[in-house]
Structures are given as C-alpha cells and as structure tokens.
Amino acid sequence: xxQIYLITGASTGxxxxxxxxxxxxxxxxxAGMYSYDGxxxxxxxxxxxxxxxxxxxxxxxxxDLLSQESVDAAVNYVLGAAGxxxxxxxxxxxxxxxxxxxxxxxxxxxxYNINVVGCHRLNTAVLPHMRHARRGHVVWVS
Numbered sequence: 001x002x003q004i005y006l007i008t009g010a011s012t013g014x015x016x017x018x019x020x021x022x023x024x025x026x027x028x029x030x031a032g033m034y035s036y037d038g039x040x041x042x043x044x045x046x047x048x049x050x051x052x053x054x055x056x057x058x059x060x061x062x063x064d065l066l067s068q069e070s071v072d073a074a075v076n077y078v079l080g081a082a083g084x085x086x087x088x089x090x091x092x093x094x095x096x097x098x099x100x101x102x103x104x105x106x107x108x109x110x111x112y113n114i115n116v117v118g119c120h121r122l123n124t125a126v127l128p129h130m131r132h133a134r135r136g137h138v139v140w141v142s
Contacts, residue, residue, distance in 0.1 A: 002026050002027050002028060003087050004028045004030075004078070004082045004083075004084055004086045005019075005028065005030065005086065006030045006032060006061070006078050006087070007019050007030070008034075008063060008122065009091040009092025010032050011032075011033050011040060014141060016047075023051065023058035026056075029057065030061045030074075030077075030078050031058065032063030032074060032092065034064050034092065047059070061074045062074060065092055065119070065121060065122065066113060066114065066118060067121075071122050075125040075129070079129060085129060085136065086135065086136055086137065088136075088137070088138050089139045090122065090139065091141040092118065093115045093141075094115065126138075
C-alpha cells in the first residue's frame with residue numbers, strides 16, 4: 001500500500017535521496033524544503049524534474065523547524081493535499097565540527113533548537129492526526 005511521507009531536511013543529502021527513493025517505490029512524498037538564505041528554488045526545481053522524469057508523486061513543502069508556524073503550515077498543507085500523513089521522517093539536523101570548547105553556549109542552544117526542539121515542534125503538529133487515524137510511523141535519522 002502506498003504511504004504518504006513527510007521528510008524533513010529533504011533539500012539535499014540523505015533527505016533528498018530518501019525522498020526520491022521512496023517516491024520511486026510508489027509512495028507519495030512531501031520533501032520538506034529549507035535553506036538558510038530562504039531560497040529553495042533550485043532544490044524545488046530538482047524535485048519537480050525528478051518527479052516529471054520518473055512519473056512519481058514527489059512534491060515539495062516549505063518547512064522551517066525553527067518556526068512552529070512554518071511546521072503547522074507544512075503539516076496542514078500535506079493533510080490538505082493528501083488527506084492523511086502516514087510517515088514522518090526526521091532527517092533535518094545540524095552539526096558543529098571542531099573542539100567542543102570552541103563553541104559558545106548560544107551555538108549549542110541553536111543546535112538543540114534545530115535537532116531536538118524542531119523534532120518536537122513537528123511531532124506536536126503530526127501526532128494528534130496520526131493518533132486520530134490510529135496509525136502512523138515516526139522515524140529519526142541520526
């Protein structure tokens with residue numbers, strides 16, 4: 001049975017690869033798009049091209065895990081477009097590289113906000129819908 005997926009951090013890397021692979025397997029995939037400069041048009045064009053060339057249901061949705069408003073809007077978009085949400089893949093994240101003492105407390109708080117609180121924001125938006133449907137999966141990539 002085809003599933004409805006929402007994947008965070010699907011602009012590049014593992015998220016983009018996962019979105020394409022799942023769509024190629026026949027699932028409907030909403031690729032969560034975010035860019036630090038706010039411009040995701042290149043990534044959106046790549047997704048649209050892949051969907052067209054492979055005749056798959058791969059779509060994009062703007063998704064900034066630092067904003068509850070953005071998260072809620074993305075979840076509402078998916079639910080409105082697909083009618084349900086079966087699987088959430090928490091793929092988005094950020095890391096700092098280097099000696100631990102070279103980072104400020106604020107930098108660590110920003111990492112925590114993205115990697116932990118961002119997941120919580122999305123969970124608070126999707127889990128009530130999954131619970132109501134009595135089905136759903138939440139997957140963390142780390």
